Structures are given as C-alpha cells and as structure tokens.
Amino acid sequence: MKVLVVGQGGREHALAWKLSQSPSVSKVYCAPGNAGTAADAVNIDISSDDIPRLVQFAQAEQIGLTVVGPEAPLTAGIVDAFRAAGLTVFGPSKAAAQLEGSKSFSKELMKRATVPTAQFAVFNSADEAESYINDREETPLVVKADGLAAGKGVVVCAKKEEAIDALNRIMRETEFGDAGRRVVIEERLDGLEVSILAIVDGNTIIPLETSQDHKPAYDDDKGPNTGGMGAYSPTPLVSPELMDQIITQILVPTVDTMKKSGCAFSGILYAGLMITNQGPKVLEYNVRFGDPEAQPVLMRLKTDLAEILLAGAQGQLSKLPPLEWDDRPAVCVVMASEGYPGDYEKGRVIRGLDAAAELADTKVFHAGTSLQGEEVVTNGGRVLGVTALGNTVADAKLKAYQAVKRIRWDGAWCRHDISDKAR
Known part of the structure; x- marks a missing residue:
C-alpha cells in the first residue's frame, strides 16, 4: 500500500517515519514535506492547501491511505474532497473539523455535551x-x-x-x-495541562498514551505562547482512574454529541486539558495529532500505525486488538529559530544532524527545515523536535539534550526544562 502524508512539520515527519516502518506500506509520500521527510519518505512538491492537486496525485499514484497532518487543510475540507473522489483518507470532515477551526463552535458543543470546561462568552x-x-x-x-x-x-x-x-x-x-x-473570552483555569490524543472512527474511541506539551516560549513557563516547545510521554499527572474519568466525562460525550449534531467525528481527537482542583476541564480541542506531542507518543507506539489509521479511516477500529506501547518514556525538545514566536530569519545552515543521529534511542524530527543543495537549512520558527527514549523520564531528557548539544545553527535556542513537570 502507498501512503500519502499531507503537511510539512515535525508531526508529519513523525507520521511518515512511523508509517514507513509498516510491513503493509510499500512507499510513503509527503506533500510538501521537509528535509527530514526527504530522508524517510518521498517529498512531493504540492502545498498542503492545494487540495485539487493532492486529490489528483493520490488518484494517479493509487494511494491506499492519505493521512492529513495540519489543521488548515482539514478545516478547508480536504477529507470531504478525498472521500468524494473515492479515496481512503484519515481525518475529520470539514463540518467535524470546526471543533478546532472555531473555538466558539467547540465551546458551544462542550456546553451541549455537558463536558467540563471554563465559563465563557463569545463576541463578534x-x-x-x-x-x-x-x-x-x-x-x-x-x-x-x-x-x-x-x-x-x-x-x-x-x-x-x-x-x-x-x-x-x-x-x-x-x-x-x-x-x-470573533473572540471567546473565558475564565482562566488553574492547574497543570495535559494532552489526550484519541483515534476515533465515528463510533469507537481508542485513547493513545498521555503526553504533556510546553506552550510558553521560555523556561518555567515564561514568555509568549508558541506552537509548543517540547513534550514528553507519558505524564504521571494522568492516573488510570483519571484516564477513565476523561474518557467517560469528556471523550465519549463529545463524540456522541458530534454524531447527534450531524457531523460524526473521525480522525484524531486531541483534548487539551487542565487538571484543576475540580477535576479535568477542556481548554481546547484539536482535530489532528499534536505537534510536538506526536513525536514522543509515536516514538513509544509499537503497534503498526498504518493498520491503526486505515482501520480508523474505514470505521473498523472496534476490530483492532489493544495497542502495544514501549514502556519507556520519551522526551521531545523543540529547537527553534532566533526570534520565534515572533519574526525570524530562514536559510541558516544546520550542522551536527549526523552526529545527533548516532545516539541510540534518539530521533531528530524535522519541522521547519528545507534542503538547499546538499545542506539542511532552517525554514521555520520551530525547526527540529529532538526526541529520545529513556528508562526514566530523566534519562530520556538527558538523552534528548545530549542530542541537542550536537546540533547547531546561528540563532538556535530551546527550553531547558522540558519534562521537569514529571517529577
């Protein structure tokens, strides 16, 4: 089976890397991809928002499964277009993708589903x-x-x-x-954040292993919000009992209410939660793998990802056996460009990638990179997601930062406290 991954970030590199390991997958394409996916898959020069060309490519190459990484094409209706062309695609419909595309839609749906969340008001x-x-x-x-x-x-x-x-x-x-x-104004919730990812086919929900993102730019959660400066999996914040509560009070009512609303959800349901004194509350929903959460979570996944996502796209999740996971934790440290999350320069040459790749149980996922001749250069704000497995969270953190130290470019920086919340 040929697989197409749509997108060009760290999440898409992790997906392409994991899907290429499946015995059922003969070739992985990534559109448009980055310097990392060029090594682990075949890059196709088609933008992730050029839906007609992506459909044409998938038809011409007889793609057996398309996996959509970023939110923008999902909210633009890429899944509807692929399904209309008779193609198998993993992700939510345009209607269901409103769960991320419109925070007011999401909050109103939570209200109808009686899902715990912050009090809010919507203004035009x-x-x-x-x-x-x-x-x-x-x-x-x-x-x-x-x-x-x-x-x-x-x-x-x-x-x-x-x-x-x-x-x-x-x-x-x-x-x-x-x-x-339009804006949503809500009360600020206090507590610790966790990321819950689940694969959904409209009816069946399969939660993935837990993770915790680090949104603020600087150490100790200081500075402006970013797309995520690192993540680790699993998080000790979520006990088995708490996970059961999250499934019954948050995931199940959300999926049920989506179905009753006429926009059944299929794809990745990502719940960003705040663990408060009153229990877990939803901060936001996303409709795709988190980035950088996908990197440590997929590093730990042992079950064939292609089988899982194909079953999700075909409504067959209930037939899958339980997922298998590496017991070891994983830590992902994002290396960013100087100036991010504000303005930054592109085209700076990255050194040390081969040296980092020599380290055991470590994978450098590319996010904002491109190839300039034979050289890998920066092409975004978040450039790399340096990810490592370890016997403990502290061990995984040590390995990840050892790899970080081997990589350099002018203006490279990162947070130094990723996963410290696990202590």
Whole structure:
C-alpha cells in the first residue's frame, strides 16, 4: 500500500517515519514535506492547501491511505474532497473539523455535551467584548481568537488591562487576520495541562498514551505562547482512574454529541486539558495529532500505525486488538529559530544532524527545515523536535539534550526544562 502524508512539520515527519516502518506500506509520500521527510519518505512538491492537486496525485499514484497532518487543510475540507473522489483518507470532515477551526463552535458543543470546561462568552464586536471585560470583577481571563492562528491566538491575562490589550490585538489590530473576527473570552483555569490524543472512527474511541506539551516560549513557563516547545510521554499527572474519568466525562460525550449534531467525528481527537482542583476541564480541542506531542507518543507506539489509521479511516477500529506501547518514556525538545514566536530569519545552515543521529534511542524530527543543495537549512520558527527514549523520564531528557548539544545553527535556542513537570 502507498501512503500519502499531507503537511510539512515535525508531526508529519513523525507520521511518515512511523508509517514507513509498516510491513503493509510499500512507499510513503509527503506533500510538501521537509528535509527530514526527504530522508524517510518521498517529498512531493504540492502545498498542503492545494487540495485539487493532492486529490489528483493520490488518484494517479493509487494511494491506499492519505493521512492529513495540519489543521488548515482539514478545516478547508480536504477529507470531504478525498472521500468524494473515492479515496481512503484519515481525518475529520470539514463540518467535524470546526471543533478546532472555531473555538466558539467547540465551546458551544462542550456546553451541549455537558463536558467540563471554563465559563465563557463569545463576541463578534470588540466594543461589546470590552464592555464585558470592564463589567467583570478583576479576575484572570483568557482571550482567544475564534479561528485558526497557528497556536498563537490565545492570550492568558492576569488583569483587565491585559485582556483589553489582547482584545485590541486580536479584533482591532487584526494581528491574527480573519481568525480574530470573533473572540471567546473565558475564565482562566488553574492547574497543570495535559494532552489526550484519541483515534476515533465515528463510533469507537481508542485513547493513545498521555503526553504533556510546553506552550510558553521560555523556561518555567515564561514568555509568549508558541506552537509548543517540547513534550514528553507519558505524564504521571494522568492516573488510570483519571484516564477513565476523561474518557467517560469528556471523550465519549463529545463524540456522541458530534454524531447527534450531524457531523460524526473521525480522525484524531486531541483534548487539551487542565487538571484543576475540580477535576479535568477542556481548554481546547484539536482535530489532528499534536505537534510536538506526536513525536514522543509515536516514538513509544509499537503497534503498526498504518493498520491503526486505515482501520480508523474505514470505521473498523472496534476490530483492532489493544495497542502495544514501549514502556519507556520519551522526551521531545523543540529547537527553534532566533526570534520565534515572533519574526525570524530562514536559510541558516544546520550542522551536527549526523552526529545527533548516532545516539541510540534518539530521533531528530524535522519541522521547519528545507534542503538547499546538499545542506539542511532552517525554514521555520520551530525547526527540529529532538526526541529520545529513556528508562526514566530523566534519562530520556538527558538523552534528548545530549542530542541537542550536537546540533547547531546561528540563532538556535530551546527550553531547558522540558519534562521537569514529571517529577
């Protein structure tokens, strides 16, 4: 079977790498891919948002399974287009992808499903939103752009002035473009965040191993939010009992309510949760593998990923045996470009990748890279996801940072405390 992975980030490299290990897979294509997928798969020069050309390519190459990595093509309806062409594709429909594409849709659905989440209000008018903020008591708030903003459209605010400043940036200064035409304002939840990924086929839900992302740019969770500066799996925050609670109170009612709403969910359901004193509450839903959570989770997966995703795409998850996992934890450290999550330069030559690849139980997943002749150069803000397995979380962290030390380019940086929350 030939497989097509759509996207060009670290998540897509992890998917292509894992899918290529399947005995049932003869060839993996990645569109458009990056310098890392060029080594583990075959890159195709088609943008992830060029849906007609992707459909044509899949038909011409008789692709047996297409796996869509990023959220933008999913919310644009790539799955609907592939299904209409008679192609097998793993991911949610355009209607179901609203769960990530519109935070107001997601929050309203949680409300209908009685899924625990923060109290919220939705506004189409900046003036009305500002009045709402001013009329409230001085409590911490979170201001969110309604649409897709590459993980950066969420501003956590301690004071009213900060919330109004965030509102101005999102709605009046249109920092995030059309994504900020509507905002969701909600109470800030206190606790520790965890990422729950589950494979869903409309009816059956198979949770994957737990992980924890690190969104703020700098050590000790300081600085602006990013797309994610690292992750580890599993997280000790989620006990088996808590996982049962998450499944019954969050995942099951969400999937059931989606089905009752006429947009049955198939694909990856990603629940970003805050573990509060009142129990787990949903911060947001995504409709694809997390990035960088996919990297440590897929490093630990022993079951054939192609079989899992094909069963998910065909509505056959109930026939799968239990998934098998490597008991060892995995840690992923994101190496970023100077200036990220703000402006940064591209085209800086990356050295030391071969030296890092020599380390056992370590894989360097490429995110923002490209090939310039024979050289690998930076092509994004988050450049690499250096991932390692270890006998303990501390051991995995040590191995990951040993690999990080072997890699260099002008302006490279990373957080130094990824996975410390596991202690």
